[in-house]
Amino acid sequence: xxxxxxxxxxxxxxxxxxxxxxxxxxxxxxxxxxxxxxxxxxxxxxxxxxxxxxxxxxxxxxxxxxxxxxxxxxxxxxxxxxxxxxxxxxxxxxxxxxxxxxxxxxxxxxxxxxxxxxxxxxxxxxxxxxxxxxxxxxxxxxxxxxxxxxxxxxxxxxxxxxxxxxxxxxxxxxxxxxxxxxxxxxxxxxxxxxxxxxxxxxxxxxxxxxxxxxxxxxxxxxxxxxxxxxxxxxxxxxxxxxxxxxxxxxxxxxxxxxxxxxxxxxxxxxxxx
Numbered sequence: 086x087x088x089x090x091x092x093x094x095x096x097x098x099x100x101x102x103x104x105x106x107x108x109x110x111x112x113x114x115x116x117x118x119x120x121x122x123x124x125x126x127x128x129x130x131x132x133x134x135x136x137x138x139x140x141x142x143x144x145x146x147x148x149x150x151x152x153x154x155x156x157x158x159x160x161x162x163x164x165x166x167x168x169x170x171x172x173x174x175x176x177x178x179x180x181x182x183x184x185x186x187x188x189x190x191x192x193x194x195x196x197x198x199x200x201x202x203x204x205x206x207x208x209x210x211x212x213x214x215x216x217x218x219x220x221x222x223x224x225x226x227x228x229x230x231x232x233x234x235x236x237x238x239x240x241x242x243x244x245x246x247x248x249x250x251x252x253x254x255x256x257x258x259x260x261x262x263x264x265x266x267x268x269x270x271x272x273x274x275x276x277x278x279x280x281x282x283x284x285x286x287x288x289x290x291x292x293x294x295x296x297x298x299x300x301x302x303x304x305x306x307x308x309x310x311x312x313x314x315x316x317x318x319x320x321x322x323x324x325x326x327x328x329x330x331x332x333x334x335x336x337x338x339x340x341x342x343x344x345x346x347x348x349x350x351x352x353x354x355x356x357x358x
Contacts, residue, residue, distance in 0.1 A: 149184030175208040182214035220249045232264040251283020278309040285313040
């Protein structure tokens with residue numbers, strides 16, 4: 086593909102609209118976002134108003150991160166919420182919600198409540214994009230909705246909701262901790278680790294025993310456990326790390342450098358203290 090910077094804006098839009106495959110789709114979208122021209126903004130609005138699902142999504146995807154720094158952000162977020170009240174296509178709804186996820190730092194309580202009302206939507210795609218829209222929101226309704234989604238049977242929804250509760254908010258209360266503890270025995274190792282990371286971030290007094298148990302079963306997909314050990318910064322975990330390093334010389338279940346690095350960080354911090 087020729088260098089995108091040599092393409093006119095019109096040519097990129099034509100490629101996006103007429104291409105039968107999604108190859109290079111996001112490269113085209115990102116190039117348009119970076120150009121920040123009023124012509125691109127107006128063209129995207131026209132596409133969003135189109136009867137074509139494909140064209141609507143192109144317009145939405147351009148505007149959801151339009152400009153560096155963002156341009157027309159207030160108008161765009163107002164448009165997204167207006168569209169949420171009328172659109173029915175699950176792909177369009179998902180694109181709108183992903184757009185809100187990139188612009189959710191100044192939402193009103195009314196807007197958050199409207200987002201949360203979409204939690205009963207039948208589509209898993211809409212629910213997953215809704216989880217993304219709710220991430221980082223320090224709002225009781227948003228937190229309650231993420232807690233509900235953390236119980237969802239769909240892995241992606243459950244995983245990202247747990248991630249949102251555990252690591253994407255600084256709120257620390259009993260209901261969040263209870264929700265995270267409910268994920269400690271989740272069938273997914275990834276979800277369990279997100280819950281562990283969230284409880285470690287909150288310095289939960291009972292999380293050390295869980296970290297010790299996870300350390301015994303560590304493998305190449307357990308980097309979050311080592312990060313949690315560093316976060317907890319409890320020197321009593323040093324012997325367990327040393328034992329695991331010895332065992333790993335035989336089992337070779339994980340990169341030894343990861344274990345050694347975590348051990349050295351833990352020792353270094355505690356020596357300073």
